[in-house]
Amino acid sequence: xxAIRDLALEYQQVAGGASGPIRVxxxxxxxxxxxxxxxxxxxxxxxxxxxxxxxxxxxxLVPASGDISIDGIPVRxxxxxxAVIFQDFGLLPWRTVxxxxxxxxxxxGTRRARVxxxxxRRRVDxxxxxxxxxxFRGFYPAGLSGGMKQRVAIARALVSEPDVLLxxxxxxxxxxxxxxxxxxxxxxxxxxxxxxxLLVTHSIEEAxxxxxxxxxxxxRNPGTIRKRFxxxxxxxESRFAIGTGDVQDFRSSPxxxxxxxxxxxxxxxxxxxxxxxxx
Amino acid sequence: MKHGACAGLRKLRGILIAxxxxxxxxxxxxxLLARPFLPGPGLAIGALVRLVTSGTLAVHAGASLxxxxxxxxxxxxxxxxxxxxxxxxxxxxxxxxxxxxxxHPLPKVAFLPIIMLVFGLGExxxxxxxxxxxxxxxxxxxxxSARRVPRHLIDSVRSLGATRxxxxxxxxxxxxxxxxxxxxxxxxxxxxAVLFLAETFATETGLGYLIVDAWSRIDYPEMYAAIMALxxxxxxxxxxxxxxxxxxxxxxxxRS
Numbered sequence: 001x002x003a004i005r006d007l008a009l010e011y012q013q014v015a016g017g018a019s020g021p022i023r024v025x026x027x028x029x030x031x032x033x034x035x036x037x038x039x040x041x042x043x044x045x046x047x048x049x050x051x052x053x054x055x056x057x058x059x060x061l062v063p064a065s066g067d068i069s070i071d072g073i074p075v076r077x078x079x080x081x082x083a084v085i086f087q088d089f090g091l092l093p094w095r096t097v098x099x100x101x102x103x104x105x106x107x108x109g110t111r112r113a114r115v116x117x118x119x120x121r122r123r124v125d126x127x128x129x130x131x132x133x134x135x136f137r138g139f140y141p142a143g144l145s146g147g148m149k150q151r152v153a154i155a156r157a158l159v160s161e162p163d164v165l166l167x168x169x170x171x172x173x174x175x176x177x178x179x180x181x182x183x184x185x186x187x188x189x190x191x192x193x194x195x196x197x198l199l200v201t202h203s204i205e206e207a208x209x210x211x212x213x214x215x216x217x218x219x220r221n222p223g224t225i226r227k228r229f230x231x232x233x234x235x236x237e238s239r240f241a242i243g244t245g246d247v248q249d250f251r252s253s254p255x256x257x258x259x260x261x262x263x264x265x266x267x268x269x270x271x272x273x274x275x276x277x278x279x
Numbered sequence: 280m281k282h283g284a285c286a287g288l289r290k291l292r293g294i295l296i297a298x299x300x301x302x303x304x305x306x307x308x309x310x311l312l313a314r315p316f317l318p319g320p321g322l323a324i325g326a327l328v329r330l331v332t333s334g335t336l337a338v339h340a341g342a343s344l345x346x347x348x349x350x351x352x353x354x355x356x357x358x359x360x361x362x363x364x365x366x367x368x369x370x371x372x373x374x375x376x377x378x379x380x381x382x383h384p385l386p387k388v389a390f391l392p393i394i395m396l397v398f399g400l401g402e403x404x405x406x407x408x409x410x411x412x413x414x415x416x417x418x419x420x421x422x423x424s425a426r427r428v429p430r431h432l433i434d435s436v437r438s439l440g441a442t443r444x445x446x447x448x449x450x451x452x453x454x455x456x457x458x459x460x461x462x463x464x465x466x467x468x469x470x471x472a473v474l475f476l477a478e479t480f481a482t483e484t485g486l487g488y489l490i491v492d493a494w495s496r497i498d499y500p501e502m503y504a505a506i507m508a509l510x511x512x513x514x515x516x517x518x519x520x521x522x523x524x525x526x527x528x529x530x531x532x533x534r535s
Contacts, residue, residue: 090435140530
């Protein structure tokens with residue numbers, strides 16, 4: 001379980017004049033728990049600090065106060081079994097599909113004993129096969145569609161055999177149909193592994209379709225969690241019996257529309273419309 | 280590879296067309312002026328063939344090429360390393376940037392007398408002058424390019440547990456390599472121009488010397504032949520840098 005307690009985050013911003021960088025609060029009073037092997041989502045307007053929370057859980061941002069723990073162990077820096085998929089996928093343009101997918105193993109090799117190429121292939125090949133990327137292993141990201149790039153980003157995340165997967169607006173740059181396919185793909189990946197997933201998104205519909213717990217954020221500098229929604233239809237037990245059952249399309253049900261409406265209302269009440277402020 | 284070969288052929292065709300057009304303009308100007316200091320391209324090419332067959336050109340072109348390559352060898356890697364460090368580290372930047380602001384805008388060729396006083400009249404002063412020009416250009420380019428490495432790429436690789444050295448080797452260097460090679464092309468052009476000047480002093484080898492020597496002997500066809508050889512040297516270096524880019528940055532071919 002990922003537990004966040006009284007979290008406050010700050011970032012440095014360069015101010016005009018000679019005053020130098022100033023510390024700007026990103027989020028404050030964030031307390032929540034992400035259930036093990038469940039998909040949780042954070043929705044909120046731009047600038048409310050969603051990405052900062054992802055960075056803090058990933059160990060890329062040190063909290064100003066409060067703490068984060070995963071399975072009871074405090075997060076102090078990057079954790080090998082936490083994978084992150086960034087909004088623009090974060091693929092290295094100069095590495096092929098295979099090169100990007102094996103990067104966690106290459107980096108692990110530089111920290112400890114070198115991971116041999118045969119061992120890397122043994123771990124990367126099944127993931128590329130599973131994600132339908134084997135035929136594209138020699139391609140560079142520039143030659144791939146948005147959906148394929150996203151699969152490569154997921155492949156890279158899965159190669160490190162994570163137990164926590166953090167996704168920052170992972171589908172935002174995809175067109176509507178590719179986005180739906182990518183959502184199904186994420187569910188499929190989740191069905192095959194007991195991953196704890198945190199999804200940050202602007203899309204209420206996406207969050208309601210995928211997550212069993214949704215945290216609605218409000219405010220800006222600092223942002224806070226305003227409300228929590230639990231969606232029993234998406235719960236682990238009913239949806240993700242690993243290795244069995246189909247994913248029911250929840251999107252056509254009245255309950256889905258009702259939940260979307262409630263979350264939209266919560267966002268509106270908190271003044272959560274996007275005025276274009278930077279995240 | 281096939282795509283790369285087609286692009287190479289297109290480039291070669293472009294170069295040939297440009298050469299034919301320059302030769303046509305040259306011939307026209309030569310006929311219109313009808314003066315000894317502007318012989319037609321036919322005479323100059325004849326002189327070039329004589330220089331090649333007598334082995335003279337190989338000696339002078341070899342000397343010029345050697346100076347450029349030595350200058351490149353002593354300047355490129357230190358400049359790239361210092362520039363990349365300045366682009367990614369505030370501490371290094373605090374040291375490097377003031378130096379860049381003061382020294383980079385100065386015309387380095389103005390230092391020629393000082394360089395000759397310090398390094399003597401021999402080879403070293405010529406190599407140092409060309410090296411300083413390449414160093415300055417690569418330093419600025421490396422620093423600016425390193426600053427532009429996208430934040431999301433750094434974060435993405437950091438999230439995989441990369442150390443600072445990993446980030447430098449696996450993100451910063453490849454991300455800046457295309458800019459460094461572009462900058463190398465620009466600085467080689469300037470370096471060859473300066474090389475001409477450097478080779479007009481205290482030497483009896485090099486294409487710069489050959490040009491001035493032919494000029495002093497009023498052998499205009501040979502003077503133009505030496506100028507053509509200097510241009511061809513520049514062209515050859517450009518082609519080598521293009522080849523290096525294809526080899527070192529194959530992902531850019533996919534984009535094009």
